[in-house]
Amino acid sequence: MFRISSLxxxxxxxxAAASAKENVVTFQTExxxxxxxxxxxxxxxxTLQSIESQARKACRISSVASxxxxxxxxxxxxxxxxxxSKIDNVMLSAAYEASPRYQVAPVRPARLADAG
Numbered sequence: 001m002f003r004i005s006s007l008x009x010x011x012x013x014x015x016a017a018a019s020a021k022e023n024v025v026t027f028q029t030e031x032x033x034x035x036x037x038x039x040x041x042x043x044x045x046x047t048l049q050s051i052e053s054q055a056r057k058a059c060r061i062s063s064v065a066s067x068x069x070x071x072x073x074x075x076x077x078x079x080x081x082x083x084x085s086k087i088d089n090v091m092l093s094a095a096y097e098a099s100p101r102y103q104v105a106p107v108r109p110a111r112l113a114d115a116g
Contacts, residue, residue: 029058031083033092044091048084048099055079077101 031054037043059075081103084096096102 027058029054029079031055031079033083033087035089038087038089038091041091041095044089044095047092048080048095051080051083052076052101055083077103 031051033047033050037047055076056071058079059072060069061072062069080096080101084092
């Protein structure tokens, strides 16, 4: 099994409950995908779902004020966009472009880091 790992640097906006100004948190996350799955449309779709799931986990925000963690949807969209762009697979790109999460460019572009 060959795995591709993409290190993604993302920025999440965290709204402070007591303040009207926006705080931005920058972090890195690693996205893992199986290259063999991206050889078919079904596998590429499954890979996209896996990337989205990993992005949701990476963009989950916990706060002291709220007991329930929430997910920063802009962060998720940015991480998915970056991962698909960095992996650069035709089948995965087609699955992404057909998805409701597709965006031409990230709302808040973040830098990609190379995993090595």
